[in-house]
Amino acid sequence: MPIFTNPFLDRSVKQKHSGSPKTLQPTELIPPALSRVGRGASTDASRRPSVATISSINSNPDTTQHNHLYVPRRPSAWGRMSEYVARRNSTPHVQTASSPLQEWHHWVADNRKRTSTGDHPIIDESRMAALTRKYGEICEVSGLGTDSIILVSHKYQYCPPLDNYYALKVLRRPPADQSSPSDSDHHQKRVTAEFALASTLNHKHIVRTYELLPLGPGNNPDLSCISMEYCAGGDLHSLIASSATHKLPAEQADCLFKQLLRGLTYLHGPGGVAHRALAPENLLLTNKGCLKIADLGHATCFRVPGPGEDPVVIISKGKKKCGSSSPYISPEQDTDSSSGELDDPRSVDIWAAAVIYLAMRTGRNLWEEASEERDAGFARFVEERRDGKNNEVIEGISTDLSRDILYSMLSIDPAARPTAAEVLSSAWVEGVDCCIPAAAVE
The missing domain is CATH 1.10.510.10 (Transferase(Phosphotransferase) domain 1)
Structure with missing residues (x-):
């Protein structure tokens, strides 16, 4: 039985798409564009789109629509990453000063500074170090939302031989809920339930989920990470x-x-x-x-x-x-x-x-x-x-x-x-x- 040529083999891990898509001829009743709603996220307001590139296919060049990523202003590095993504999505040809990966490193460095000065840290340094030892160094930010960020890590070692990429979904409790213990419990239950379900599934057409790791200091459940299989072909x-x-x-x-x-x-x-x-x-x-x-x-x-x-x-x-x-x-x-x-x-x-x-x-x-x-x-x-x-x-x-x-x-x-x-x-x-x-x- 013949099998058609596989269209994915030439797709690079870091393939980027630039330029505006070609337009289709308008019809009497123009179907809506195939607008992006976010990789790995639904369109629910509680689960913001978490992708670093939002594109759309438009039927009519005179009615071009852009799916803007809503991001509240925050002075933290997480907020700067969100603003960067929003700017790049709405104006893809505008050059910005820093990338999401750079802002992630700024955020980690800022957290390290807070720890050294005695301020309350957001992330536990030892847990983050254990994460990178197990799954490798962070090499890319592939998705970003107000409450989650998708990191790509690369684990390479000579003996025993290993050369793998992983997707690390870092989730945090929404900032508006920080003062409510009940909201914190709800957030933790939601994250735990998602992991508990995903980790039990074992099928080649379901993304594999490996483990749920706490990243916050002490018993703080507000920051956690789900390690998953990395899919290099995109979405x-x-x-x-x-x-x-x-x-x-x-x-x-x-x-x-x-x-x-x-x-x-x-x-x-x-x-x-x-x-x-x-x-x-x-x-x-x-x-x-x-x-x-x-x-x-x-x-x-x-x-x-x-x-x-x-x-x-x-x-x-x-x-x-x-x-x-x-x-x-x-x-x-x-x-x-x-x-x-x-x-x-x-x-x-x-x-x-x-x-x-x-x-x-x-x-x-x-x-x-x-x-x-x-x-x-x-x-x-x-x-x-x-x-x-x-x-x-x-x-x-x-x-x-x-x-x-x-x-x-x-x-x-x-x-x-x-x-x-x-x-x-x-x-x-x-x-x-x-x-x-x-x-x-x-």
């Missing part, structure tokens, strides 16, 4: 944006879609996990082309029902709606009753996976928000489906095998959507040539 949004046509060929999109379904089938299986915040920014890539699902901060755990039980038994409850206005959020998250959880959180991931596939194939989103009242593009899609009509965009990218699958995944009724295992075993997806064999070990 799916960056791959789409860097493509010559700002969209992926069918064979590449199908390959990545199949890998996503493999990961979702594992999550939705006996482990009973629904991601609930899938977006191209949360799908990372290795330099071999292996797609990995990241960021389980909004995940919901459930139990497959037994005889006579409800359709799904929710074990851990989270916010009903994950994120803000986003095309990847399913419409029932707006219309569900405010008293409880979704009937089956897995259907949310199926909706998001279909929208992600459309984004890969078209470089755009058909709507900004899955709401008939607030988005004309989505209202038109719903009207077409109610009248038994087909969508022009979906018709243009689908085949006889894929068309019905995509429409069923985008069913307004969540109960009518297929499971990830059903889509994976469909004639369409089973026939996809994938660059990562199912039996391969990444």
Whole structure:
């Protein structure tokens, strides 16, 4: 069985994209740009975008939109890093005096000075030293938000031979909550819960999580670090944006879609996990082309029902709606009753996976928000489906095998959507040539 040329092998670990993307010809109803919502983070205000490069693909050069990273002003080095990222994202051609990596070193040096002068330090020097001994020296800042920073470390040693990169997600309690012990407990529980869930997952299409390490002095839980697998290929949004046509060929999109379904089938299986915040920014890539699902901060755990039980038994409850206005959020998250959880959180991931596939194939989103009242593009899609009509965009990218699958995944009724295992075993997806064999070990 032929396997298409792997598009990721030539992607450098430190690949940078510059210049403005080419524009697409405007249509009668222009679909919204494929705007970045943040790598490894949802659009929820409590989880700010944490990526160092925000780019967008625009359909109309006269209506260019930039996704600005909101950052409150703070005099600390962490704040200076945030301001640097915000300036670089909004004006990518403006040269700035320092980089996020330099500001990180300034922050560490400032903390060391505070320790030597008897002031209350933010970070424990011995714990930071132990972190770098285990995972190597910090070589890059790949993501940054108000409450977290993603560091890349490089561990090299001659004997025994080792040459590995790691992603270190440093989380801190939001500054506004510093005076509240209850908020500190909530922050610690949230971080611990995210790590406890992620560390139990073992699948080649899920980012591996290694350990949770405290970084604050003493028993201070306000600063901690989660060590994870580093994915050198960047995220799916960056791959789409860097493509010559700002969209992926069918064979590449199908390959990545199949890998996503493999990961979702594992999550939705006996482990009973629904991601609930899938977006191209949360799908990372290795330099071999292996797609990995990241960021389980909004995940919901459930139990497959037994005889006579409800359709799904929710074990851990989270916010009903994950994120803000986003095309990847399913419409029932707006219309569900405010008293409880979704009937089956897995259907949310199926909706998001279909929208992600459309984004890969078209470089755009058909709507900004899955709401008939607030988005004309989505209202038109719903009207077409109610009248038994087909969508022009979906018709243009689908085949006889894929068309019905995509429409069923985008069913307004969540109960009518297929499971990830059903889509994976469909004639369409089973026939996809994938660059990562199912039996391969990444």
